[in-house]
Amino acid sequence: MEIILNKKTIAMSVIFASVLIAGCQTPAPTHEQKINANYGSKVSQAVMLSSVKKYMSQYLIDPASATYQCDTPQKAWLVGGSGSEGNVEYGRTYYGYYSVCIINAKNRLGGYTGPKESHFMIFQNNGKPGLAHFDGFQSGGPVDE
Numbered sequence: 001m002e003i004i005l006n007k008k009t010i011a012m013s014v015i016f017a018s019v020l021i022a023g024c025q026t027p028a029p030t031h032e033q034k035i036n037a038n039y040g041s042k043v044s045q046a047v048m049l050s051s052v053k054k055y056m057s058q059y060l061i062d063p064a065s066a067t068y069q070c071d072t073p074q075k076a077w078l079v080g081g082s083g084s085e086g087n088v089e090y091g092r093t094y095y096g097y098y099s100v101c102i103i104n105a106k107n108r109l110g111g112y113t114g115p116k117e118s119h120f121m122i123f124q125n126n127g128k129p130g131l132a133h134f135d136g137f138q139s140g141g142p143v144d145e
């Protein structure tokens with residue numbers, strides 16, 4: 001069986017894939033939902049830094065050697081997705097406090113890897129604090145206070 005790929009077939013495949021992917025996305029919360037959401041207690045920079053260090057210690061070769069710089073946490077929302085790690089469910093919307101952290105840690109050879117940007121959010125999950133680590137906002141963003 002020979003498959004013939006022409007412009008029309010490729011275009012239809014791209015359109016089909018786009019519709020399929022778009023249909024799987026959780027819609028962004030409305031402005032009203034963002035205003036009325038429970039973001040939990042305000043998170044200080046010290047609490048964010050401590051949570052990030054604890055989380056990253058599970059994954060780094062030499063956690064004690066790592067250096068961290070985290071922005072001041074700000075209110076944000078996030079829909080759990082393919083780039084999310086931590087205790088987040090795919091497609092569920094979370095509200096909490098978000099920070100960008102720059103992490104530099106040693107590799108297996110003992111040299112520093114260079115500063116890497118990572119994104120974290122502390123949120124309430126059924127009354128318990130949770131932490132999400134993700135590759136930037138695929139579906140989410142900061143909330144104006």
